Amino acid sequence: MSLRHALLGLLSEDPASGYDLLKLFENSLANVWPATQSQLYGELGRLADAGLITVRSEGARGRKEYAVTDAGREELRHWLLDVPPVPIRRYDMLLRVFFFGQISADDAIAYLREQQQAAAAEGERLAELGKMIAPHQDNFTVYGRLALEWGLRSSRLHQEWAEWAIGEVKAHDPAANTDPCEPG
Amino acid sequence: MSLRHALLGLLSEDPASGYDLLKLFENSLANVWPATQSQLYGELGRLADAGLITVRSEGARGRKEYAVTDAGREELRHWLLDVPPVPIRRYDMLLRVFFFGQISADDAIAYLREQQQAAAAEGERLAELGKMIAPHQDNFTVYGRLALEWGLRSSRLHQEWAEWAIGEVKAHDPAANTDPCEPG
DNA sequence: CTTCGACATGTCACTACTGGAATGTCAGAG
DNA sequence: CTCTGACATTCCAGTAGTGACATGTCGAAG
Numbered sequence: 001m002s003l004r005h006a007l008l009g010l011l012s013e014d015p016a017s018g019y020d021l022l023k024l025f026e027n028s029l030a031n032v033w034p035a036t037q038s039q040l041y042g043e044l045g046r047l048a049d050a051g052l053i054t055v056r057s058e059g060a061r062g063r064k065e066y067a068v069t070d071a072g073r074e075e076l077r078h079w080l081l082d083v084p085p086v087p088i089r090r091y092d093m094l095l096r097v098f099f100f101g102q103i104s105a106d107d108a109i110a111y112l113r114e115q116q117q118a119a120a121a122e123g124e125r126l127a128e129l130g131k132m133i134a135p136h137q138d139n140f141t142v143y144g145r146l147a148l149e150w151g152l153r154s155s156r157l158h159q160e161w162a163e164w165a166i167g168e169v170k171a172h173d174p175a176a177n178t179d180p181c182e183p184g
Numbered sequence: 185m186s187l188r189h190a191l192l193g194l195l196s197e198d199p200a201s202g203y204d205l206l207k208l209f210e211n212s213l214a215n216v217w218p219a220t221q222s223q224l225y226g227e228l229g230r231l232a233d234a235g236l237i238t239v240r241s242e243g244a245r246g247r248k249e250y251a252v253t254d255a256g257r258e259e260l261r262h263w264l265l266d267v268p269p270v271p272i273r274r275y276d277m278l279l280r281v282f283f284f285g286q287i288s289a290d291d292a293i294a295y296l297r298e299q300q301q302a303a304a305a306e307g308e309r310l311a312e313l314g315k316m317i318a319p320h321q322d323n324f325t326v327y328g329r330l331a332l333e334w335g336l337r338s339s340r341l342h343q344e345w346a347e348w349a350i351g352e353v354k355a356h357d358p359a360a361n362t363d364p365c366e367p368g
Numbered sequence: 369c370t371t372c373g374a375c376a377t378g379t380c381a382c383t384a385c386t387g388g389a390a391t392g393t394c395a396g397a398g
Numbered sequence: 399c400t401c402t403g404a405c406a407t408t409c410c411a412g413t414a415g416t417g418a419c420a421t422g423t424c425g426a427a428g
Contacts, residue, residue: 139285
């Protein structure tokens with residue numbers, strides 16, 4: 001139920017509509033907790049039903065501006081301080097590695113190279129994102145940078161690991177010949 | 185739908201029953217793709233319906249030993265070679281970081297320290313796991329070690345990042361006093 | 369005045385995953 | 399002979415997440 005708290009957290013900084021929140025999400029929270037539009041609106045409804053947020057005003061085009069209530073703020077604090085975060089470890093990418101025995105060493109290496117490149121691209125994307133966001137502004141941005149740094153380090157880890165893993169696969173099957181520098 | 189392929193992959197090495205697979209999962213795939221018992225049995229049924237696996241024999245206590253079919257092996261290869269892995273990025277732990285503005289710097293630092301310790305513990309667990317599994321044996325074990333190394337590096341990343349983040353939080357709020365070495 | 373794009377919300381069917389309960393078998397220890 | 403624990407499967411209700419579709423408003427450009 002983290003989306004619930006993500007919304008509560010965003011609304012704690014500033015009141016906003018579902019549409020606003022969707023936009024805010026895009027280059028911040030979506031990087032650590034993606035959500036679709038339908039999920040977001042649904043959760044806002046449930047949050048309002050539970051009294052954790054309220055419709056502070058209704059604007060043009062059916063716009064509903066939500067604001068967090070005292071109960072909501074309390075719930076957010078409780079989540080931040082008392083609820084241990086659940087480590088989510090589902091790595092499609094690593095799952096495949098277990099089954100490298102089913103494909104050739106060359107195919108395995110090609111796979112790892114693709115992963116390395118994907119990680120590099122992700123690193124670039126995050127670096128770009130870092131340049132885009134203003135120097136500091138609000139709390140949200142300041143602390144978001146901590147998460148961004150995590151992403152940058154993670155991207156580096158992926159690249160280095162892939163490099164290492166390619167070496168391992170080659171060591172395990174010396175016949176593999178994807179390196180153009182070493183002719184047979 | 186990765187569980188489907190995880191099962192196909194396991195059965196590609198050796199035929200097994202649902203119960204066997206559940207055990208196999210525990211200290212291997214569960215680290216990169218957890219699954220509950222109900223999910224596993226359900227998926228086996230669907231896999232059999234789809235003709236990707238078959239019941240090769242029925243033993244005592246209703247035991248059904250499944251084996252992968254040619255279609256199943258083909259599906260596994262296809263998944264490994266042609267389907268790009270979906271990066272899953274849902275980090276409850278990082279989500280909370282965005283909302284550090286809602287709690288005190290001391291609380292934020294305490295949170296980061298807990299994360300650091302959790303990562304250290306996870307590292308230990310994986311190191312233990314590495315000692316437990318036999319030197320090499322089958323393909324599955326050999327390549328599983330690549331995933332294990334990823335876990336070890338990831339654990340180190342978490343620890344180092346947490347250390348760094350604590351420094352950042354302190355720099356942002358110099359009043360924070362959780363470091364016993366620097367008296368006020 | 370029309371059309372287009374941004375604003376804005378809601379709903380639906382589907383899949384994946386969680387957690388728990390129910391049911392039963394078989395081998396070995398006492 | 400009985401009990402326990404490992405073996406073994408099935409079902410179910412509930413939640414979270416996905417992707418697509420439906421609906422409608424408003425301002426500005428042409």
